[in-house]
Amino acid sequence: MTDAANSDRIRLGNLSRSPGFLLRLSQLQVFNLFYEALGHDQLRPGEFSVIWLISLNPGVRQGVLAKRLMIKPAHMTKLVKRLEDAGHVQRTIEAGDRRAVQLTLTAKGKRLVDARKSEVFGYIAHENVRLSAAEMAELTRLLQKFVGIEGDSL
Amino acid sequence: MTDAANSDRIRLGNLSRSPGFLLRLSQLQVFNLFYEALGHDQLRPGEFSVIWLISLNPGVRQGVLAKRLMIKPAHMTKLVKRLEDAGHVQRTIEAGDRRAVQLTLTAKGKRLVDARKSEVFGYIAHENVRLSAAEMAELTRLLQKFVGIEGDSL
DNA sequence: TAAAATTAGTTCACATGGAAACTAATTTCC
DNA sequence: GGAAATTAGTTTCCATGTGAACTAATTTTA
Known part of the structure; x- marks a missing residue:
């Protein structure tokens, strides 16, 4: 039973x-934490990111959002469309360029962001994680640099 | 044009x-690097991980592999099945427990691992990345700790 | 030892996200 | 100013991955 074939401990090299x-x-682990903390309602990480960015950048074009979030x-x-159907987002054809769609939050969307933001940005509690607060901060800093996000808001 | 609606620079908060x-x-960026370096053949990250682990742990059960790789x-x-159809992997019903499937590499599978391993473990060249070698090593160390992988092979 | 529970893996139906082709609007370039 | 190229977004179809229900084999338990 110490043989690789039957042991759960396998070599990774x-x-x-x-x-x-x-x-x-890491991402799978963080996803699990997210769903444990926030899965009870239907909010998914990508959806929150979108309404969060709309709340900070009202009127943003959806293509700009897609580029920044690396969503196709x-x-x-x-x-x-899902967010619009749910009544969180309003789509407006841009006056100057009728190809473009501007996004804003509805009152309902604003309430959702307000109600969930502290959970969304706080679900990685240090009790659930193997890294200390300092290590977590350093990991975040390195990831920011890795993906080319430097300051707070860019 | 400095308005959030029309600028590509949006606030992230x-x-x-x-x-x-x-x-x-980060993962999307690494995936892109992988496909730039190795996409020319049909090898995908998940597939290589599987045959790599089989090469290090011949006879391993596929359920054990699934658990370790966090694949459902x-x-x-x-x-x-894909790897078997491609002639890389051999499936064997375990003698002692006929529910279980043991995995081994074929000669073709071994050749594939040998041919690609240096590329697979080296495609993140420091020229392509915003982190120094030392920072990359620290990032790797923190990620290992975050996911609970401590030593080399566990 | 027979019934119940568990375990390994598979099948099927669905969801998530992407590539390619498309429409409509705008800009570029003679 | 009109054809060609570009841009924004959408639609359609496909690949990848998951949940739930299932089969078969094994272990537990009464």
Whole structure:
């Protein structure tokens, strides 16, 4: 039973140092924490990101949002449609350029952001995580640099 | 044109410090690097992980692999079937427990691992990345700790 | 030892996200 | 000013991955 075939402890070799693999595992773990904390309602991470950015940037074009969030335009169309159907987002054809769609929050959307923001930005409690507060801060700093986000709001 | 509605520079607020968001962006970036370096053949990250682990742990059960890689059993079935159809993996019903499936590499599978491993573990060149070698090492260390992988092979 | 519970894996139906082709509006370039 | 190119967004179809229900084999328990 100490044989690799039957043990749960398997050798990872270089995979245990592979950033891609570690990022994938990390993201799955964070997703699980998110859903434990916020899954009770239907709010999903991507959806909150979108309404959050609309609340900070009212009137933003959905293409600009897609680019910043690295969501493909085709997917963004569906995401925004869901948010519109749910009554959180208002779509407006831009006056100057009738191809473009401007996004704003409805009153309901604003209430949702307000009600959930503290949970959304606080669901990674240090009790649930193997890193200290200082390590978590350093991890965040390195990830920011890795993806090219430097300041607070850019 | 400096208005949020029309600018590509949008405010992120707290999202710019959200580990979940940063992990997602990081993973997309790493995926892109992987596909630039290795996309020419059909090898995908998940598939390589599987044959890599089989090469290090011959005879491993596919359920054990699924658990370690955080792949759902239903998906693992399809993944392994693809690898079997491609002639990389051999499935064997375990003698002692006929419910279980043991995985080993074929000669072709071994050749694939050997041929690609240096690329797979080296595609994140420091030229392509905003972090120094030391920062990359620290990021890797923190991610390992975050997901609970401590030593090399566990 | 027979019935109940658990475990390993599979199948099927669905959801999530992406690529390619498309429409409509705008800009560029003779 | 009109054809060609570009841009914003949408639609359609497909690949990837998951949940739930299922089969078969094994273990537990009364």
